[in-house]
Amino acid sequence: MLATFAGSSSAEAAARRPGKVYLYRGLMNVFSLGMDQIAYKLQAAGVATSVSNHTLWSSEANDMIARWQAGNREPIILMGHSAGADATISVARKLAQYNIPVALIVNFDPVAPDAVPNNVKQIVNYYVPAGWGRAVSADPRFKGKLANVNESSTTNHFAIDKDDTLQRQAIARVLAVTGGGARRKPAAPKPAQVSAAPQ
Template structure:
């Protein structure tokens, strides 16, 4: 059975037991006018100007977006990682994968409003990991960048065209689900595919919950956006 068929079957099962409608996602509230305009433009497929908004550049704190997979219930490791990041002073929120376009629009709007200084991180698991690449590519098409992107076992092979300074993909090539990420010609960021096929204790359904991987990601977040918002040097 192919990956798409397996996800469809899982979706039907969840619908039957009443879980597919579960919505516990933390959503962005109080969107600024700039964010709303960017969201609407990207929904139409319009390219946004890479020029900063006129006037004094705003100071916008780093944002970390964590994205769950199928039915918003299979990626509880994203909630755990978000809690660890919040405990360290970061603004970390959890989202369902269908909101990726809105997340991309918010990142672009914040970068424009801050004259390119705003730093964002996107992290996702499974279908949420697929959404990470969608976000990065959309951000790149609109002249912005993500400081760090981390994928946990994406389910389809995708090509990274731009928009990420660093992209790390944790995947298992032998678990029947995980896929590697490729870089398009001209991609100038740093792409790392880390195949965890030898880690027998991991699977597609718990890879995003591993505390060792969480510790690595938290360290990379500090390098990318700073400790409690204060930038630190990369090692």
């Protein structure tokens, strides 16, 4: 199941930002609804998103490859929870075969992640090692930024994607990558300066 959020009135009012965020839910689409929450908030900020089950990662990667080969060079951003977090790295590894960069991955408690490939510019991994969560590691050629953030003192596997603080951090990272948007509000004109008349 894939959900593309068309945007609420607030999303329509926001200037569209370049790039797209692909969010992946974990098992059975019932334990990862934080992905839907983040998607709605990103849409309100003008960011295009889609939310799907982790099992659809390969077909979505094919769509990303097709878009890139058609000339779309906007940032690709991946986000997921649980098995959906594993899926983000699987997508990145498939894109690496075509030399397609991934601007950002934000993961919430992956359970069996592959190594992060060298086409990923930055990845932030929030995890709870006491449960199913795992830290991520990178391929030897990886030259991006990787941060494993242990959240075992604040949350658990089933709640981590819904944590408001972590959601705000994830959204801030996305907005830092997507920049100021395709349309900018023009600056207000400066008042004219009046010079004194010559004596």
